[in-house]
Amino acid sequence: MHIHDWNALDEPARDALLRRPAQRDASALRADVARLIAQVRADGDSTLRALTRRFDGCQLGPLDVTEEEFDAAEARVPADLRAAIVAAKARIEAFHRAGMAQPYVIETAPGVRCERVLRPIARVGLYVPAGSAPLPSTALMLGVPAQLAGCPQVVLCSPPRADGSVDPAVLAVARLCGVRRVFKLGGVQAIAAMAYGSDTVPRCDKLFGPGNAWVTEAKQQVSTDPDGAAIDMPAGPSEVLVIADAGADPEFVAADLLSQAEHGPDSQVLLLSDSDAMLASVAREIASQAQTLPRREIVDAALAHARLVRVRDIAQALDVSNRYAPEHLILALREPRAWIDAIESAGSVFLGDYAPEALGDYCSGTNHVLPTYGFARAWSGVSVASFQKSITLQQVDAEGLRGIGGDAATLARVEQLHAHERAVTRRLVRIAETPA
Ligand SMILES: NC(=O)c1ccc[n+]([C@@H]2O[C@H](COP(=O)([O-])OP(=O)(O)OC[C@H]3O[C@@H](n4cnc5c(N)ncnc54)[C@H](O)[C@@H]3O)[C@@H](O)[C@H]2O)c1
Numbered sequence: 001m002h003i004h005d006w007n008a009l010d011e012p013a014r015d016a017l018l019r020r021p022a023q024r025d026a027s028a029l030r031a032d033v034a035r036l037i038a039q040v041r042a043d044g045d046s047t048l049r050a051l052t053r054r055f056d057g058c059q060l061g062p063l064d065v066t067e068e069e070f071d072a073a074e075a076r077v078p079a080d081l082r083a084a085i086v087a088a089k090a091r092i093e094a095f096h097r098a099g100m101a102q103p104y105v106i107e108t109a110p111g112v113r114c115e116r117v118l119r120p121i122a123r124v125g126l127y128v129p130a131g132s133a134p135l136p137s138t139a140l141m142l143g144v145p146a147q148l149a150g151c152p153q154v155v156l157c158s159p160p161r162a163d164g165s166v167d168p169a170v171l172a173v174a175r176l177c178g179v180r181r182v183f184k185l186g187g188v189q190a191i192a193a194m195a196y197g198s199d200t201v202p203r204c205d206k207l208f209g210p211g212n213a214w215v216t217e218a219k220q221q222v223s224t225d226p227d228g229a230a231i232d233m234p235a236g237p238s239e240v241l242v243i244a245d246a247g248a249d250p251e252f253v254a255a256d257l258l259s260q261a262e263h264g265p266d267s268q269v270l271l272l273s274d275s276d277a278m279l280a281s282v283a284r285e286i287a288s289q290a291q292t293l294p295r296r297e298i299v300d301a302a303l304a305h306a307r308l309v310r311v312r313d314i315a316q317a318l319d320v321s322n323r324y325a326p327e328h329l330i331l332a333l334r335e336p337r338a339w340i341d342a343i344e345s346a347g348s349v350f351l352g353d354y355a356p357e358a359l360g361d362y363c364s365g366t367n368h369v370l371p372t373y374g375f376a377r378a379w380s381g382v383s384v385a386s387f388q389k390s391i392t393l394q395q396v397d398a399e400g401l402r403g404i405g406g407d408a409a410t411l412a413r414v415e416q417l418h419a420h421e422r423a424v425t426r427r428l429v430r431i432a433e434t435p436a
């Protein structure tokens, strides 16, 4: 694997080095996805069936999962898997519950009471990927916060297998999180169905979940259509950026890089180090560990755009990482906490040699649905707040209006909004005329 020297590159070369692979054919992807969404909107369920035949290679009967199918799926989940799911759910729930926003009230001036109340989003749609492999862990990452927020209508879509069924573990997680409506749909067709509704899929206000480049593009398109649906964030092909010092363990670093490379051919993995020996050792480790992985084609495709980069020092590595804004950042450093203040943009961060990213993927408690493509510069991962709206209230009595009404009137005059000014001053006149 080639090792790049960051300090030998000019700015355009640095930009090119950090460009995501999935961004390359953006206009063709946009057009394909727009066409598929339009077909679903025009023809509903019949198009959903046709696209499922075409992309997932299966002939669907009913689009939704029946109670009998839920029961059969439960029976197929082995006891150790069920135990791992239950234990992971408890930790994810604990972390997400602790971070829940609270309603609050404050008197900003005498007689002026301002409040914030929270409401669940009424109709939410969860997408659980299953193209290269089903991801029941993603069902947990979406189902748990939706349940904590108390969303009244939750539907879940996941691509069907060749026999038309949904992965049993995904169904078991859905049931555990109180999700009763699951549809055997994947890709653009699933996103379009949840955003606009179809004959059988109910329309949703907001869509959640990761997916490949088609899914992510579809989410972005429906989110810019006023008739479509809001989205959690663009959560596309997985990314990890590792910063390793000379004391890191090359075996662990290579394993972490490969763990994200195996997600899909568009995954991107990067290693930054100030140690030539570390970069060379990790390159050797990657080559040797990759040979033993079953998803070899996917891994090789992802490794083709992996980046190993020599930096001057760890401070420069943090600068490069902030510029890239990775979905996951691993600090394989001797003093990882010393660098926390230097992190400006990253979806989720893993500190030290014993925090593999795979732990956050499954069961540490944090959410694994995270912004990719550099969106971590301005977006956060999924949390309970993603499933809620906050509404502000204000209650003002006569004393309150007398106290602050003048400020509003002055600002309204400057903006030449005379009706605004009068809405305040007419009340002030009435208060002045009213005997105490
Ligand atoms: N960012 C995150 O938080 C996060 C979390 C988990 C997974 N991921 C990513 O999610 C992705 C999952 O991808 P996946 O492919 O395994 O599953 P997926 O469910 O996202 O995609 C499968 C669907 O893609 C559609 N599709 C396939 N080929 C197509 C084509 N040529 N044209 C149109 N549609 C097509 C099919 O309808 C299929 O059902 C991976 O890239 C993984 O890295 C990201």
Ligand SMILES: N[C@H](CO)Cc1c[nH]c[nH+]1
Binding pocket: 135, 137, 138, 237, 238, 239, 260, 263, 327, 361, 368, 369
């Ligand atoms: N690493 C993925 C997010 O990019 C999440 C995941 C699910 N299962 C395994 N990993």
Ligand SMILES: [Zn+2]
Binding pocket: 238, 259, 260, 263, 358, 361
């Ligand atoms: Zn993963």
